[in-house]
Amino acid sequence: MYDLLIEPLQAEFMQRSLLTAVLVGIVCATVGCYLMVQRLALLGDAISHSVLPGLVIAYIIGIDIFLGAFIAGVFSTIVIAWIHTQSQIKEDAAMGIVFSAFFALGITLMTVVQKENKIDLNHFLFGNILSVTQSEVINTLVITLIVLVVIVLLFKELMLYTFDPVGAQAAGLPTNLLNFGLMVLIALTIVASLKSVGVILVLAMLITPGATAYLLVYRLHMMMIVGAAFGVISSITGMYLSFHFNLPSGPAIVLVAFSFFLLAFLFSPTQGLLTQSLAKTE
Known part of the structure; x- marks a missing residue:
């Protein structure tokens, strides 16, 4: 058992990968709680798909792919807001239109680049954390710290806006700026998680x-803490499974996270499907 835990840590690439996985688990769960509470899961999907053309364009012109992804993610949120505010199209429909168009553009650009250069860019789609470099670890760490510091500094304002946007506007808070800031945080989080x-x-x-924590606790700050804990455990466990069983690391992490959600869905003390059924039969 001891060897199973220590053996992966002997390799430098696994040390970098595990550190990156821990950072991603923390930042994704923390920001994802806002998406859960606001019922904006589709927005996260929209931005995550919309960064793809930015990644490929950045690769083509030779700049940092993190920067290209971030610019594309922010630009997609601006386009979504523009379509929603300038027409009768609902926001969820605008998200679907934009993310599908951006993703299609990214796939097209990837195909063109791979034909001309005979290289594999599929790691943009599915991740390849085992190949993360020292500079990419530092980038992920910096992004994680920026996101967490902003959330801590603006926690009360973001919480009021999240639960009561009308009340936040009546209180004089810059709701449009808070909304855009939240979109930027989501884009940064997605960029940090790409590798x-x-x-x-x-x-x-x-x-x-975040959804797992949502089934277990009620307060937003506790959701973030519990969600981050599940994110970290899922990331580490997925990495170990990937190492010992030769599994793709990204899918392994996601499947472990889903396993925790399934356990909470079934056995949560207050909202679990099985625990509620047992309580009714008693």
Whole structure:
């Protein structure tokens, strides 16, 4: 048992991968709680898919792919807001339109680049945390710290806006700025997670740990703490399973996170499906 735990830590690439996985587990769960409470899971999906063309364009012109992804993610939120405010299209429909168009553009660009350069860019889609570099670990750490510091500093304002946007506006808070700031935090979180789980699976890490915590606790700050704990445990466990059983790391992390959600869904003391059934029969 001891060897199973220590053996992966002997390799430098696993040390970097585990550190990145822990950071991603924390930041995704923390930001994802806002998406859970506001019922905006589709927004996370929209932004995560929308970063793909930014990634590929950044690769083509030779700049940092993190920067390209972030710009594309923020730009997609601006386009969503523009369509929603300038037409009768509902926000969820605008999200679906934008993320599908951006994702299609990203896939097209990937296909063109791979034909011309004979390289594999599929790690953008599914992640490849085992190949994370020292500079990418630092980038993920910096992004995680920025996101967490902003959330701590603006916790009360974001909480009021999240639960009562009308009340927040009446209280004089800049709700439009808070909304845009939250979108930027989501985009940053997705960028930080790209190397770990990729564009397609990042939504799972944004939503699943927070949803698990949502079934267990009620207060937002406790949701963030419990969700982050599930995110970290899922990330570490998934990495160990990936190492010992030669599994793809991103999907392994997501499946572990889903397993925790399933346990909470069935056995949560207050909201569990089985515990509620047992309580009714007693």
